[in-house]
Amino acid sequence: MRKLPSGRWQARYRGPDGQMRPAPETFRIKKDATDWLSAKETEIGAGRWIDPDAGKVPFGVYAAAWIKQRRLAETTGELYETLLRLHLVPTFGKIAVAEITPASVRLWRAARLEHTGAATVAKSYALLRAVMNTALEDQLIVRNPCRIKGGSVTETPERPTASVAEVFAIAEKTPNRYRLMVLLAAFLGLRFGELIALRGQDVDLDAGRVRVRAAVAELRSGARITKLPKSRAGVRTVVIPDVILPALRQHMAVFAEQGRDGRVFVGAKGATPRRNHFNRVWRKACADAGIKGLHFHDLRHTGNTMAAATGASTKELMARFGHGTARAALIYQHATEERQRVIADGLNAQIIAGLKRGSGREQAEGGAPETKI
Known part of the structure; x- marks a missing residue:
C-alpha cells in the first residue's frame, strides 16, 4: 500500500501469474485498502481469482x-x-x-x-x-450480468384454431395441387417445412400412414436446405384419418411426382413450393372462404387441439406431433368449453346417483326423506 499525494491510498497485489496489479480504485483511508487486500488474498487462496485483463x-x-x-x-x-x-x-x-x-x-x-x-x-x-x-x-468474468428473471421468456398469445368446417372451406378454395397441404397440416399436424419435404416413400396409402423424416428450411438468402425436423422427436409416423384418405390418393395420382423419391408437393412450374408464395395462396383461400386472422401454422394448432380432445395421453400427443418435451404437448391439453360441459355432465350424473343411493339408505333406516334434486 502507499499513500498518494492526494491523500488517498493505493493497494497493489501480486496475482497467481506473478504480475503486480493495482486495485481498480483508490481508498479514502488505509483500513479500506487493507480490507480490500485481505479479501483479494482470500480470493486467490480459494482459487477464485480471475485475471482482470482477460x-x-x-x-x-x-x-x-x-x-x-x-x-x-x-x-x-x-x-x-x-x-x-x-x-x-x-x-x-x-x-x-x-x-x-x-x-x-x-x-x-x-x-x-x-x-x-x-x-x-x-x-x-x-x-x-x-x-x-x-x-x-472461461473465467473472463466473476458473475453473469444477465440476471433478469424471465428475461428470455415472452408471453405468446394463444393462436386461434379453425373448426372442421372452416378447414374444409379453406381447402375447397385452395388450388387443387395445394389442397392436401391444408388437410395434412390440420389433421396430421405437419409443419410447412415437413410437408414440402415429403417424398413418395414417406406415404403408405395401404396402411394409411405418413412418415415424417425431414423438413425443408429456407435461409434469409433464399437458399433452402433439407434437415431433420425441428426436434429429434419430429421423426415420426402419423396415421391418417380415413376421411381424408381419398384426397391423399387423388393427390398422389395427379399432382405428386412418381417414384419413391418423387416430391409429394410440387408447384405449378415444377418447383418445390416456397413459403412466401404459398402464403399468398393461403391468404387468398382464407379470404375466399370468409375466414380472417388465421395463419397456416394455426392449422397445426387446430389438429393438436382436436387430438387432445380425443382423450389422448400426453405421450401419445408427443409421438403424433413430434413434440420433444411434455411441456409442448400439454399446451394442447388445455380445457375447452365443450370438454368442460362433458366433464360437468359426467359429474352431475355421479352426484345425482350418489344422492339417490344415500337417500335410499336413509329411508330404509327410517331417516330423512329423499333429497329433492
Whole structure:
C-alpha cells in the first residue's frame, strides 16, 4: 500500500501469474485498502481469482467467435448472427466482456422493448446470457450480468384454431395441387417445412400412414436446405384419418411426382413450393372462404387441439406431433368449453346417483326423506 499525494491510498497485489496489479480504485483511508487486500488474498487462496485483463476482449469479438465455435443448424446460426448484429452489437459490441454490468443489461432490454417485439428481445437476451455464461466458464468474468428473471421468456398469445368446417372451406378454395397441404397440416399436424419435404416413400396409402423424416428450411438468402425436423422427436409416423384418405390418393395420382423419391408437393412450374408464395395462396383461400386472422401454422394448432380432445395421453400427443418435451404437448391439453360441459355432465350424473343411493339408505333406516334434486 502507499499513500498518494492526494491523500488517498493505493493497494497493489501480486496475482497467481506473478504480475503486480493495482486495485481498480483508490481508498479514502488505509483500513479500506487493507480490507480490500485481505479479501483479494482470500480470493486467490480459494482459487477464485480471475485475471482482470482477460475480460478486456470486446463483446462483439467474443460473441462472434462464440457462434463460430458451435455446431449449430444453419437456420439457428443465421438467427444468432442476425440477433447479434441488429440487437446486441450496437449496444455491447465495443464494450469489454468484463465491463458489462447487470444495470447495463437492464437498460438495454428496457430500451429494446420500446421499439422491438418482445419475442425478438427475449431471444436476444437469451443469446446474451448464453454468451456470458461461456465467458464465466472461461473465467473472463466473476458473475453473469444477465440476471433478469424471465428475461428470455415472452408471453405468446394463444393462436386461434379453425373448426372442421372452416378447414374444409379453406381447402375447397385452395388450388387443387395445394389442397392436401391444408388437410395434412390440420389433421396430421405437419409443419410447412415437413410437408414440402415429403417424398413418395414417406406415404403408405395401404396402411394409411405418413412418415415424417425431414423438413425443408429456407435461409434469409433464399437458399433452402433439407434437415431433420425441428426436434429429434419430429421423426415420426402419423396415421391418417380415413376421411381424408381419398384426397391423399387423388393427390398422389395427379399432382405428386412418381417414384419413391418423387416430391409429394410440387408447384405449378415444377418447383418445390416456397413459403412466401404459398402464403399468398393461403391468404387468398382464407379470404375466399370468409375466414380472417388465421395463419397456416394455426392449422397445426387446430389438429393438436382436436387430438387432445380425443382423450389422448400426453405421450401419445408427443409421438403424433413430434413434440420433444411434455411441456409442448400439454399446451394442447388445455380445457375447452365443450370438454368442460362433458366433464360437468359426467359429474352431475355421479352426484345425482350418489344422492339417490344415500337417500335410499336413509329411508330404509327410517331417516330423512329423499333429497329433492
